[in-house]
Amino acid sequence: MGTGRNRMIIAVASGKGGTGKTTVAANLARVRGDVTLLDCDVEEPNVHLFISGEPQGEPEVVSLLVPEVDESRCDGCAxxxxxxxxxxLAVLDKRVLVFAEMCHGCGGCARVCPQGAIREVPKRVGVVETMGAGGVTVVQGRLDVGVAMAPPLVRAVKAHIPKTGDAILDAPPGTSCPVVATLRETDFVVLVTEPTPFGLNDLKLAVEVVRELGLPFGVVVNRADSSDDRVTTYCREASIPILAEIPDDRRVAEAYSRGELMVDALPEYRPLFEQLYTDIVRLLQNPLIAGVARASCPCFMGGTPMPRGALQGPHC
Amino acid sequence: MKIAFSTSGNDLNAPLDTRFGRAAKFLVYDTETQAFTLVDNTQNMSAAQGAGIQAAQNVAAAGAQAVVSGHCGPKAFRMLSTANIKVYTSNAATVAEALSQFQAGALTELTAANVDGHWA
Structure with missing residues (x-):
């Protein structure tokens, strides 16, 4: 990665649900134009409500390899x-019970079985669908009803990240495995939050995750108004750049409720998203930031408080 | 026979825990000796998944032939059935009360899980 990259992978995430991840991801994709937008929120994909298009090919069925035990060969060694x-897998009275719904598909059981009694069989978990919407290619994962194992499907969605050209990933909410699976090996994370106590609490959790992953990131404050400045204060004190503030504008909510993109319904917001994209590119082209991110330097990771906009420590 | 009661305490007067997989421990009562032992289950209290499965392994390893708890999910039930451990539910407040219900034959044996699993 580093500078001179020929593609950029931006993930849009948030600790709290409903802060505007999809809004930011979809509008960013629209102003960018030539980009692949991947909906990694496979438990409830919703990007297609705002940017849809003609399906490209049949849905790709995604399966996980889960163990199947040949009881005639198993000696119950556990x-x-x-x-x-x-x-x-559990062993009781020398008998193996398989709970396939718990399996993450690592294949380790088959490898360690001294009797060669385990073979891996595919278990369907969901589909990946691709749609062409003007310049934007939308790829979404859709987990099957009753399946709880999202990360393998997230990885299948991410396999559609193009070799060249930019990609924007709409992450699931929260800070658990599906989010980590989405964020891994991305170049930049946009954390969307709102200026509420809940927004701030969950932003802090999300910041811990991206710092653990060593990824460069910035914050977008959605529904920003002047009544609660705790999010901006926190970001300043933790040396986290605020990339954009989307005002608390009722017309934005109305456009959203009609399934319209903000930048289409309210063109005056186009510059905000264009600037956001430009700023992310600028941050990533800064060799300090790119190097810092890879080296997990504590100065970028918020070791010492720095003024807003300062992205590296004095020693960098 | 040995009966495993899910509990948060250390003796017969302790509360009966309504949860099977995520109970802190099991009080395993031996009806022949009228003595009990405690089986630790705290490893499962914060398990991401599979608490019921592991708890069933714990009671099986303790040699219990019956389990008395508040609820039992599908994976735990499958495990316990495989181990030929009968499962009874009780709304008793304490282990002692559940034990007397059991000895009076007042508890009904579960023939299937009585709550849904937490995964799928």
């Missing part, structure tokens, strides 16, 4: 269940 971190 090597598999001892190995499995997810309790997808």
């Amino acid at each position: 090597a598999c269940s001892n190995f499995c971190a997810f309790k997808a």
Whole structure:
């Protein structure tokens, strides 16, 4: 990665749900134009409500390889269940029970079985659908009803990130495995929040995740008004750049409720998203930032308070 | 026979925990000796998943032939059935009360899980 990149992968995430991840991701994609927009919120994909298009090909069925035990060869040694971190296998009275819905598909059980009694069989978890919407290619994962294992499907969606050209990822809300699966190996994370106590609390959790992953990031404050400045104060004190503030504008909510993109319904917001894109590119082209991110330098990671806009410590 | 009661305490007067997989421990009562042992289950209280499965393994390893708890989910039930451990539910406040219900034959044996799993 680093500078001189020929593609940029931006993830839009947030600790709290409903802060405007999809709004930011979809509007960013629209102003960018030639970009792949990937909906990684596979439990409830909603990008297609705002940017839709003609399906490109049949949905791709995604399966996970889960264990199947040949009881005639199994001697109940429990090597598999001892190995499995997810309790997808259990041994009772020398008999193996498989709980396929718990399996993350690592294949370790089959490897460690001394009897060669385990083979891996595909278990369907969902589909990946691709749509062409003008310059924007929309890729979305859709987890099957009743399936709880999102990360493998998130990875299948991310396999559609183009080799060249930019990609924008709409992450699931929260800070758990599906979010981490989305954020891994992206170049920049936009954390969307709102100026409320809940928004701030969950922003802090999300910041911990992106710092742990060593990714450069900035914050977008949605529904910004002047009544609560705790988010901006926190960002300043933690040396986190605020990339944009989307005003608390009722017309934005009305456009959203009609399934319209903000930049289409209210063109005066186009410059805000164009500037956001430009700023992200600028941050990533800054060799200090790019190098810092890869090296997980504590100065970028908020080790010492720095003024807003300062993105590296004095020693960098 | 040995009966495992889900509990948060250390003796017969302790509360019966209504949860099976995420109970802090099991009080395993031996009806022949009228003595009990405690089986730790705290490793499951914060388990991301599979608490019921592991708890079932714990009570099976303790040699219990019956479990008395508030609820039992599908994966735990499958495990316990495989181990030929009977599952009874009780709304008793304490382990002692649940034990007397059991000995009076007042508890009904579950023939299937009585709550949904937390995964799928």
